[in-house]
Amino acid sequence: MGPLIPNDLLSHEWNFIIAIIIGIAFGYILEASGFSSSRKLAGVFYGYDFVVLKVFFTAALVSIIGILYMDYLGYLDFNLLYIHPTYLWGAIIGGIIMGLGFVSGGFCPGTSLCGVAIGKIDAWVFVGGILIGIFFFSEFYTLFEPLYNGSFDGYVTLMDTFGVDPYWFVFGFTILAIVSFYLADLVRKRVKKVFYN
Amino acid sequence: MDNRKNKHIYWNPYFGGFLLGIVIIFSFYMTGRGLGATGAMKSTVVAAVDRVAPTHAEDNAYYSKFIGKDDSILNNWLVFETIGILIGAFISGSLAGRIGWRTQHSPKITARRRLIFALIGGILFGLGSQIARGCTSGAALSGMAVLSTGGFITMLSIFGSGFLFAYFFRKNWI
Numbered sequence: 001m002g003p004l005i006p007n008d009l010l011s012h013e014w015n016f017i018i019a020i021i022i023g024i025a026f027g028y029i030l031e032a033s034g035f036s037s038s039r040k041l042a043g044v045f046y047g048y049d050f051v052v053l054k055v056f057f058t059a060a061l062v063s064i065i066g067i068l069y070m071d072y073l074g075y076l077d078f079n080l081l082y083i084h085p086t087y088l089w090g091a092i093i094g095g096i097i098m099g100l101g102f103v104s105g106g107f108c109p110g111t112s113l114c115g116v117a118i119g120k121i122d123a124w125v126f127v128g129g130i131l132i133g134i135f136f137f138s139e140f141y142t143l144f145e146p147l148y149n150g151s152f153d154g155y156v157t158l159m160d161t162f163g164v165d166p167y168w169f170v171f172g173f174t175i176l177a178i179v180s181f182y183l184a185d186l187v188r189k190r191v192k193k194v195f196y197n
Numbered sequence: 198m199d200n201r202k203n204k205h206i207y208w209n210p211y212f213g214g215f216l217l218g219i220v221i222i223f224s225f226y227m228t229g230r231g232l233g234a235t236g237a238m239k240s241t242v243v244a245a246v247d248r249v250a251p252t253h254a255e256d257n258a259y260y261s262k263f264i265g266k267d268d269s270i271l272n273n274w275l276v277f278e279t280i281g282i283l284i285g286a287f288i289s290g291s292l293a294g295r296i297g298w299r300t301q302h303s304p305k306i307t308a309r310r311r312l313i314f315a316l317i318g319g320i321l322f323g324l325g326s327q328i329a330r331g332c333t334s335g336a337a338l339s340g341m342a343v344l345s346t347g348g349f350i351t352m353l354s355i356f357g358s359g360f361l362f363a364y365f366f367r368k369n370w371i
Contacts, residue, residue, distance in 0.1 A: 023281015033213030062218025094329025095354020105318015129319020
């Protein structure tokens with residue numbers, strides 16, 4: 001039963017090989033979906049291209065549904081998976097800063113790596129900026145520490161926080177995604193087209 | 198009627214999203230964890246500071262968390278995954294003929310302006326990703342895959358803030 005490496009069903013030496021394979025697949029899919037283009041990515045904020053919304057929501061739904069199914073069928077133990085921890089204000093304020101960085105720079109870190117790989121100079125500069133940002137955070141860590149470690153709610157899921165049933169939640173989320181894809185196409189038809197290459 | 202079209206040689210977004218979802222499932226199934234992108238950049242910064250000023254790195258409460266006793270800082274799952282991202286994106290770009298040095302920007306702005314805003318955006322993303330303990334990949338996408346509350350909050354926060362501030366940056370994009 002999965003996850004294979006934490007359950008010692010696959011030796012730890014495989015970990016890094018799998019890391020590279022997963023990375024290659026991740027990078028390939030992002031680039032092939034157009035995520036190496038900042039002008040395509042930024043389209044989601046102005047309504048001329050919704051590729052970010054579509055890829056992101058589709059990926060989230062497929063992965064949630066797949067993981068829940070595998071847990072249900074006994075192939076994967078949900079309790080052994082790494083749950084991203086919840087630090088309420090860190091998540092909110094960090095997210096706001098990242099959103100500002102997204103509209104300013106037109107990339108997020110994963111997509112900027114794809115830009116770097118195909119020679120986009122703006123992506124190289126963006127990655128340089130990320131390194132500076134991390135350096136800045138680390139040097140002034142004492143300043144950020146209360147926010148970074150504060151309002152810790154644990155490694156919680158939506159089931160723990162809101163007591164929602166995961167299956168009903170996924171059902172609702174799927175409907176929401178389909179409606180948002182439909183609305184996105186309506187908006188894109190009304191918005192002035194933007195051309196880029 | 199404007200019949201010009203962007204030369205879209207990209208995948209159908211639903212196809213790309215579906216495959217990305219499969220990769221996330223595979224990652225959780227094999228290793229018990231999701232994807233990431235800023236983790237390796239953090240390791241790079243920590244390794245660089247540790248090389249240049251080792252005592253400073255050990256005294257700093259943040260760097261010192263990531264400096265192991267024996268292991269190299271860069272001997273890390275996310276570093277290998279990130280090398281993979283670069284290889285994968287390079288293969289895809291090569292097959293589609295998208296490789297080449299250039300600065301992509303709107304014709305309404307200069308390349309210099311584009312690069313300045315890219316730098317500012319990167320700095321903000323670097324800072325924000327540390328505060329939120331992950332970026333769009335590590336916190337939002339991989340968090341949402343296991344229904345993490347923090348993952349959903351970070352996702353809503355990133356896109357909410359993006360839409361909120363989009364108006365002020367419109368000249369750069371439209």
